[in-house]
Amino acid sequence: MKLNLLSLGQSANLKSISNPLFSTKLAELGLIEGTRFSLILKAPFNGPIAIHFGNTTLSIRSEEANYLLVDKVK
Amino acid sequence: MRIALFGNPNTGKSSLFNLLTGLKQKTANFPGVTVEKKEAKFERNGEMHSLFDVPGIYSVYPRSKEEEVVYDILKNPSDLNYPELGIVIIDSANLQRNLYLFTQLSDLQIPLVLVLNMQDIAAKKGIEIDLATFQKQIPNTPIVLMNARVGLGKNRLLEAIDLQIREKKVNPMFLEGYQMLSLEDIAAQKKEAEDRYQKIDFWLEEVVTQKPLPQTKSKLDAMLTHPFFGYAIFSLILFVIFQCVFTLSAYPMEWIEIAIQKAANASRNALPPGVFTDLICSGVLPGLGGVFIFIPQIALLFFFIAILEETGYLTRVVFIMDRIVKPFGLNGRSIVPLLSSMACAIPGIMATRTIPSWKERTITLFVAPLMSCSARIPVFTLLISLVIPKERILGIFQLQGLVLFALYFLGMFSALAVAWVMKQLLKEKNQNFLLMELPDFKSPVWRNVGITVLDKIKLFTFEAGKIIVAISIVLWALSSHGPTTEKKQALSSLHKTSRYQKASMTEKQSMVESVKLEHSYIGIFGKTLVPVIKPLGYDWKIGIGLITSFAAREVFVGSMATIYAANETENNLSLRTKMKRDRHENGTLVYDLGTGISLMVFYVYALQCMSTLAVVKRETKSWKWPILQTLTYGGMAYLMAFLCQIVF
Numbered sequence: 001m002k003l004n005l006l007s008l009g010q011s012a013n014l015k016s017i018s019n020p021l022f023s024t025k026l027a028e029l030g031l032i033e034g035t036r037f038s039l040i041l042k043a044p045f046n047g048p049i050a051i052h053f054g055n056t057t058l059s060i061r062s063e064e065a066n067y068l069l070v071d072k073v074k
Numbered sequence: 075m076r077i078a079l080f081g082n083p084n085t086g087k088s089s090l091f092n093l094l095t096g097l098k099q100k101t102a103n104f105p106g107v108t109v110e111k112k113e114a115k116f117e118r119n120g121e122m123h124s125l126f127d128v129p130g131i132y133s134v135y136p137r138s139k140e141e142e143v144v145y146d147i148l149k150n151p152s153d154l155n156y157p158e159l160g161i162v163i164i165d166s167a168n169l170q171r172n173l174y175l176f177t178q179l180s181d182l183q184i185p186l187v188l189v190l191n192m193q194d195i196a197a198k199k200g201i202e203i204d205l206a207t208f209q210k211q212i213p214n215t216p217i218v219l220m221n222a223r224v225g226l227g228k229n230r231l232l233e234a235i236d237l238q239i240r241e242k243k244v245n246p247m248f249l250e251g252y253q254m255l256s257l258e259d260i261a262a263q264k265k266e267a268e269d270r271y272q273k274i275d276f277w278l279e280e281v282v283t284q285k286p287l288p289q290t291k292s293k294l295d296a297m298l299t300h301p302f303f304g305y306a307i308f309s310l311i312l313f314v315i316f317q318c319v320f321t322l323s324a325y326p327m328e329w330i331e332i333a334i335q336k337a338a339n340a341s342r343n344a345l346p347p348g349v350f351t352d353l354i355c356s357g358v359l360p361g362l363g364g365v366f367i368f369i370p371q372i373a374l375l376f377f378f379i380a381i382l383e384e385t386g387y388l389t390r391v392v393f394i395m396d397r398i399v400k401p402f403g404l405n406g407r408s409i410v411p412l413l414s415s416m417a418c419a420i421p422g423i424m425a426t427r428t429i430p431s432w433k434e435r436t437i438t439l440f441v442a443p444l445m446s447c448s449a450r451i452p453v454f455t456l457l458i459s460l461v462i463p464k465e466r467i468l469g470i471f472q473l474q475g476l477v478l479f480a481l482y483f484l485g486m487f488s489a490l491a492v493a494w495v496m497k498q499l500l501k502e503k504n505q506n507f508l509l510m511e512l513p514d515f516k517s518p519v520w521r522n523v524g525i526t527v528l529d530k531i532k533l534f535t536f537e538a539g540k541i542i543v544a545i546s547i548v549l550w551a552l553s554s555h556g557p558t559t560e561k562k563q564a565l566s567s568l569h570k571t572s573r574y575q576k577a578s579m580t581e582k583q584s585m586v587e588s589v590k591l592e593h594s595y596i597g598i599f600g601k602t603l604v605p606v607i608k609p610l611g612y613d614w615k616i617g618i619g620l621i622t623s624f625a626a627r628e629v630f631v632g633s634m635a636t637i638y639a640a641n642e643t644e645n646n647l648s649l650r651t652k653m654k655r656d657r658h659e660n661g662t663l664v665y666d667l668g669t670g671i672s673l674m675v676f677y678v679y680a681l682q683c684m685s686t687l688a689v690v691k692r693e694t695k696s697w698k699w700p701i702l703q704t705l706t707y708g709g710m711a712y713l714m715a716f717l718c719q720i721v722f
Contacts, residue, residue, distance in 0.1 A: 019505075020260050020261070020264070021260055021505055022505075022507055023264060024135075024260045024261075024263045024264040024267065025137055025507060025509060026509075027263075027264050027267035027268060027271075028132055028133040028135065028174060028263070028267045029132055029171060029174075029509070030170055030171045030174070030271060032267065032268060032271065040292075040295075041295060041296070041299050041393070041512075042299075043299055043393050043394050043396070043397060044299070044300075044301035044304065044305075044394065044397075045301075045397050045398065046397060047393070047394060047396055047397030047398075048393055048396055048397065048406075048508055048510075050295075050393070050512055054168065054170055054171065055167045055168050055199065055201075056168055056171060056511060057511065057512040057513075058509065058510070058511055058512070059389075059392075059393050059508060059509075059510045059511075059512055060507075060508060060509065061396065061507070061508045062397075064507055064508065064509075
């Protein structure tokens, strides 16, 4: 499912990234296919979202989040 | 030796740099680009080295023009700035991600020192690092544990640096035969990321243990990004900051003004009468005064901004503002430059360097001058006191205060409008992503705040200062010289008037100054402007004021004081009285409501500040943008002023 459809507090594994440049930049930050993260913040008015993985909190614009497909984790 | 300081953002790199260099640091640019380079002379054992800071990066491959500078340097070992030794600072709580950059630099075979910072925070998160095993993988890199905020570990670091200066040891490569890839080879960069992290994870498996602590959801973050409270808190913080800045700066501003006047009088008495003395006392000193007087406001505003930045709050501001400003072609990161521009556009425009997207950065610096800066305040205050009555609306709101607020609001609203237009017109070539870290909140490191404020003051004083003083001198020359015959005639007629003969010594002097100004070259320019500014309701005296505003906007007030032969005493009381009474030849008041508002609005828009233009030219490396700004804003100023004249 698309990352945008996750609700606050949910965890997921990153499945795929459809934008090659974005994919590379995420990879350099340690976020690659299979990495687990959780959605911890959503900015109002369809603004950026913040995901937490390892000990890092990263904010991503909602348009950028569209590139990410994830597998929800219970 | 050239020693570079590397590290991810939010690792305490600035704290470390400030710790090692203190006030010895100088800010320059990396050659050929508008990227800040902080460097300082660094002495070790009788040898002089150069220590410089590099932008915080996650990888040698850049995500923005600013980061590209680092890539360019590292790609080319014969580059002037190629580091011979690197200090890599690492957040102990984020070892995995921080080591990415480290392993890249290590593979470039640069001798390194590794600083494990923020151990205290890591410990709180239940993270333990087995240093002995950790070191085994990088035997030739000294590891130094530090708490850079408080300076703990500084001596150990200096020892480690000495060691590497002597030995220059490098580690075996993590990725065999590694060479830097080209910028465009994204696929290979991704592969590199996968390979490196695989090695890093393997390395850290034995080294790091993290006790799984319950993840407490940050209530503070939830509130700061709340749809209502987030913005309410931000507005409140802004309100408090601006209140503090304007009230607290009033005292030092007064002292500075008095000091400059005393200096001018003292030098006038001390030096022999003549052109040179005049130049110093009426040209250079007032020019310098015009620069110094804004230092308190600028220092205070940047003090508060630095605190917000140090605590990590500003990243939350970017987080909640990004979506709101995007439709206007701006970036969440545009907020700080635009706010800074309300003190002075010069540091504000320079602050746009952190905006990765060329288009968003250009738009931000283009509209920055519309955020009414400190220099406009004396003009607004004077004009408001002339034409706006001291009434209250609805019993509580002071009309005069409301008008001031409305002028600021007009500027901000216009900034958004212009930004929107530019968004439609400009083309962006590269993709830029937000990808911003939200670091943990921390209390500010006061040393960092102090150094930042000093840096901004220096920036303003020298950048704006040299231009303001230069123009002040030119204006002085033009205002104290004029066609002699007309001047002599005007002066002799003045001497014959009863008004003059009845006046006191000082009043006589003021009247003479006024006539001299009227018949100087500036006075003539002012009169030539009349056909153009008449539709706006302005006369030649205002014309003079508009011209002198090119040095700095607040010079308008000083010029008016001279023209109206009013001494600048007690809030310009005598000036205001004279201006209020002034009439055109046809009998109508010069400063009626229409003219007053029209002039205020003119100042909201017109780009008279030469210093701003100079900085825009430097930051965009082209005359295109400053010229476009001048024409656009000049046109808008004229149009809006004209509309106001008609409406009011």
